[in-house]
Amino acid sequence: SNYQAEPWKIKMVEPIRQLSRPEREAAIVQAGYNTCLLDSRDVYIDLFSDSGVNAMSDRQWAAMMVGDEAYAGSASFTRLADTVRAYYGYPEVIPTHQGRGAEHILNRMLVRPGQHCPGNMYFPSTRVHQELNGGAFHDVIIDEAHDPSTVLPFKGNVDCDKLEKLIAEVGANNIPYLALGAPVNMAGGQPVSMANIDDLRALTSEHGIPLILDAARAVENAWFIQQREAGWANASIAEILRAMCDRTDGATMSAKKDSYANIGGWLGLRDAELATQARGLVVLFEGLHTYGGMAGRDMEAVAQGIEESVAEDNIRARIQQVGYLGDRLAAAGVPVMQPIGGHCVCIDAAAFLPHIPRERFPAQALAAALYVEGGVRGVERGMISAGRDPDTGENRTPNLELVRLAIPRRVYTQAHLDVVAEAVISLWHNRDSVRGLRFVHEPRYLRFFQAHFAPV
Numbered sequence: 001s002n003y004q005a006e007p008w009k010i011k012m013v014e015p016i017r018q019l020s021r022p023e024r025e026a027a028i029v030q031a032g033y034n035t036c037l038l039d040s041r042d043v044y045i046d047l048f049s050d051s052g053v054n055a056m057s058d059r060q061w062a063a064m065m066v067g068d069e070a071y072a073g074s075a076s077f078t079r080l081a082d083t084v085r086a087y088y089g090y091p092e093v094i095p096t097h098q099g100r101g102a103e104h105i106l107n108r109m110l111v112r113p114g115q116h117c118p119g120n121m122y123f124p125s126t127r128v129h130q131e132l133n134g135g136a137f138h139d140v141i142i143d144e145a146h147d148p149s150t151v152l153p154f155k156g157n158v159d160c161d162k163l164e165k166l167i168a169e170v171g172a173n174n175i176p177y178l179a180l181g182a183p184v185n186m187a188g189g190q191p192v193s194m195a196n197i198d199d200l201r202a203l204t205s206e207h208g209i210p211l212i213l214d215a216a217r218a219v220e221n222a223w224f225i226q227q228r229e230a231g232w233a234n235a236s237i238a239e240i241l242r243a244m245c246d247r248t249d250g251a252t253m254s255a256k257k258d259s260y261a262n263i264g265g266w267l268g269l270r271d272a273e274l275a276t277q278a279r280g281l282v283v284l285f286e287g288l289h290t291y292g293g294m295a296g297r298d299m300e301a302v303a304q305g306i307e308e309s310v311a312e313d314n315i316r317a318r319i320q321q322v323g324y325l326g327d328r329l330a331a332a333g334v335p336v337m338q339p340i341g342g343h344c345v346c347i348d349a350a351a352f353l354p355h356i357p358r359e360r361f362p363a364q365a366l367a368a369a370l371y372v373e374g375g376v377r378g379v380e381r382g383m384i385s386a387g388r389d390p391d392t393g394e395n396r397t398p399n400l401e402l403v404r405l406a407i408p409r410r411v412y413t414q415a416h417l418d419v420v421a422e423a424v425i426s427l428w429h430n431r432d433s434v435r436g437l438r439f440v441h442e443p444r445y446l447r448f449f450q451a452h453f454a455p456v
């Protein structure tokens with residue numbers, strides 16, 4: 001095969017174990033059929049998230065030892081801010097404990113009641129922060145992103161016609177910013193092209209609308225631009241990342257993804273006045289503007305992680321591993337979201353379990369069944385994650401009803417991914433045995449994290 005060996009070797013290991021099938025059956029009942037509520041000790045291969053679960057390098061651990069834990073003016077913050085400026089290019093850097101901390105501050109500053117927040121598909125924490133500030137989310141992603149089978153190189157792109165239509169309808173003054181996810185998590189990690197970012201820059205500039213990047217996995221997006229977009233094949237990942245950011249006014253960042261850190265984040269801005277306002281808020285909600293909820297050592301780990309994230313061989317190995325799992329499943333006939341994205345493989349649960357109606361939550365049921373089958377933990381990305389419409393109280397019914405298998409970076413071997421593939425394929429052959437679910441307990445916000453279910 002042309003599978004290339006990883007550009008690192010393993011220096012520290014963490015034991016994992018597989019429970020017996022009866023133990024797994026008991027564990028999922030205990031967890032209310034919600035993989036979010038499983039004890040991680042009961043999980044064999046954990047593909048719940050790629051966030052905060054990455055293996056740090058020896059360089060990152062070493063950097064943590066020299067973290068400056070000063071309350072004010074930490075040298076580790078200086079290193080972090082300089083690194084963010086160098087690689088992402090935002091002159092103003094406000095540290096936060098993780099991505100949603102940056103989203104909280106940004107939305108509190110920008111969004112007013114009655115305003116409209118366009119984005120290329122939603123991310124749950126982003127949308128809830130928009131809604132908590134009285135905004136209404138509008139999906140302006142291309143239609144194809146909502147279809148699991150259409151193959152497009154940049155399936156995360158914004159449909160500029162949809163955006164222009166929204167601007168014409170509500171007026172640019174009522175659009176506080178455009179949230180650009182690149183790649184798009186909820187669409188299975190689908191990337192956005194540089195051409196699309198160029199178009200968005202032109203359109204938003206014309207109307208005076210800030211363009212804010214969700215940079216959580218922007219390095220993965222840069223990889224797809226380098227591989228797929230004409231004119232970028234000879235640019236480095238670092239150059240492409242910088243070019244993406246240069247076209248935006250700011251970014252919210254979860255350093256728990258691309259940057260290989262267990263915790264951390266930042267808000268990057270160009271506007272000095274807005275940054276002053278953000279520094280005022282960060283003191284209230286996160287911590288002083290020179291640590292923002294991170295320890296000094298966390299800021300060191302993030303800064304070092306940023307440098308590693310743009311290394312071509314690291315990002316190649318990362319995307320290759322995700323593609324390996326996706327291709328194995330597709331080859332066995334398992335319906336997966338196409339094309340395979342950057343951070344996850346998404347199983348199309350509606351196609352996998354056609355006998356379970358949407359209101360019986362096929363993706364939630366499939367995620368629970370996959371845990372029982374192989375001790376593999378994925379997460380629902382469908383009806384449950386989409387939540388209820390705040391105005392009508394009705395369940396939202398997104399087109400995509402997915403089980404996401406997110407791959408942590410530098411954590412699992414190819415053999416682990418074979419175990420995952422075999423569990424999914426075995427379940428595929430026994431799919432008729434999977435039953436639908438109903439709510440037993442439904443939390444108000446981000447309900448997928450703490451909901452309980454029972455089979456019907």
Ligand code: F0G
Pocket residue numbers: 048049050051098099100101123125126181185214216253254255256264265406
């Ligand atoms: N934006 C995107 C695109 C994300 O994927 C996440 C987190 C956030 C923002 C929020 O960042 O967790 O640091 O507060 N995604 C994780 C996931 C939780 O599993 O997809 P955070």
